[in-house]
Amino acid sequence: MIRILIIGATGRVGRQVLSQLPATDVQVRALARNPQTAGLPSHVDVVRGDLTLPETLDGCLDGIDAVFLVWTAPPAAVAPALERIAKHARRIVFLSAPLKTAHPFFQQPNAVRALGAQVERLIETSGLEWTFLRPGMFAANALSWWAPQIRAGKDVVRWPHVAAPTAPIHERDIAAVAVRALCEDGHAGAEYVLTGPESMSQFEQVHTIGRVIGRSLRMEEISPDEARRELLALMPAFVVNMLLDAWAAAIGQPALVTSTVREITGTPARTFQEWATGHAAEFGV
Numbered sequence: 001m002i003r004i005l006i007i008g009a010t011g012r013v014g015r016q017v018l019s020q021l022p023a024t025d026v027q028v029r030a031l032a033r034n035p036q037t038a039g040l041p042s043h044v045d046v047v048r049g050d051l052t053l054p055e056t057l058d059g060c061l062d063g064i065d066a067v068f069l070v071w072t073a074p075p076a077a078v079a080p081a082l083e084r085i086a087k088h089a090r091r092i093v094f095l096s097a098p099l100k101t102a103h104p105f106f107q108q109p110n111a112v113r114a115l116g117a118q119v120e121r122l123i124e125t126s127g128l129e130w131t132f133l134r135p136g137m138f139a140a141n142a143l144s145w146w147a148p149q150i151r152a153g154k155d156v157v158r159w160p161h162v163a164a165p166t167a168p169i170h171e172r173d174i175a176a177v178a179v180r181a182l183c184e185d186g187h188a189g190a191e192y193v194l195t196g197p198e199s200m201s202q203f204e205q206v207h208t209i210g211r212v213i214g215r216s217l218r219m220e221e222i223s224p225d226e227a228r229r230e231l232l233a234l235m236p237a238f239v240v241n242m243l244l245d246a247w248a249a250a251i252g253q254p255a256l257v258t259s260t261v262r263e264i265t266g267t268p269a270r271t272f273q274e275w276a277t278g279h280a281a282e283f284g285v
């Protein structure tokens with residue numbers, strides 16, 4: 001029996017990890033800042049905790065063997081939280097990003113990257129047995145980026161750098177690798193760079209969503225300066241700047257595509273079309 005704590009269980013990837021963990025030989029607990037509104041399945045043991053309040057973590061970690069960690073909290077909270085985790089658990093699987101991959105898309109300096117590197121450094125010296133998941137662009141970003149315009153009935157999505165290619169990955173595939181790393185031996189010290197199966201421009205991704213929902217969607221290229229102003233309604237400035245820099249650097253070469261999902265899980269990574277089909281309702285179909 002392995003006892004697993006999911007930190008980030010209400011998020012896109014964490015929910016999938018929770019739902020894919022095997023029903024036998026695993027005891028799962030989910031940490032949530034607000035258990036009442038977490039909306040997690042009733043069989044899950046949901047405990048109140050907050051990464052920025054280290055004193056709340058001991059109770060959540062009591063009796064835990066392995067932790068799945070999503071980190072979106074402020075940098076100042078990293079060291080105290082990891083100290084608590086290392087005191088209780090022996091294994092950690094951290095949802096990071098392709099920080100060491102030479103492709104220019106992943107090499108633009110930014111605050112999110114620095115935070116991920118900070119968490120990794122502390123994990124590496126914590127004595128925990130660690131695995132780093134390094135997914136590229138999530139397919140699910142389309143829900144916050146493009147779905148609002150598409151749901152509003154617009155067939156033209158205004159967006160910057162429409163030719164920039166990425167290899168969007170399904171959250172279920174990231175979770176499938178996480179589950180292996182949490183439950184199986186043999187993943188200690190591994191850094192898994194995870195992508196979807198194909199390089200697609202942002203334009204091709206929107207076109208694919210249109211095909212799936214039966215609409216003829218197009219993209220209108222806007223300048224980075226216009227985008228900087230408009231995207232502030234969707235995300236904080238540091239994320240907007242991170243994305244604009246990454247897309248600009250990516251233009252002119254295919255996105256990095258790896259076969260790591262298939263190598264670890266035995267099943268090829270899902271295509272963007274499969275992702276869009278599964279999420280069609282969220283685009284207003």
Ligand SMILES: NC(=O)c1ccc[n+]([C@@H]2O[C@H](COP(=O)([O-])OP(=O)(O)OC[C@H]3O[C@@H](n4cnc5c(N)ncnc54)[C@H](OP(=O)(O)O)[C@@H]3O)[C@@H](O)[C@H]2O)c1
Pocket residue numbers: 007008009010011012013014032033034049050051052070071072073095096097098112134135136137138141
């Ligand atoms: N989007 C991409 O393309 C991409 C690519 C590569 C890597 N990543 C990385 O993936 C991570 C995000 O994953 P995701 O999309 O699955 O997450 P998400 O949907 O944004 O959810 C974030 C999770 O973190 C929890 N959380 C936030 N602050 C917390 C705190 N102080 N204490 C405890 N829990 C807290 C949230 O819980 P509450 O319910 O309490 O809010 C939620 O469960 C980020 O680290 C990002 O850098 C993203």
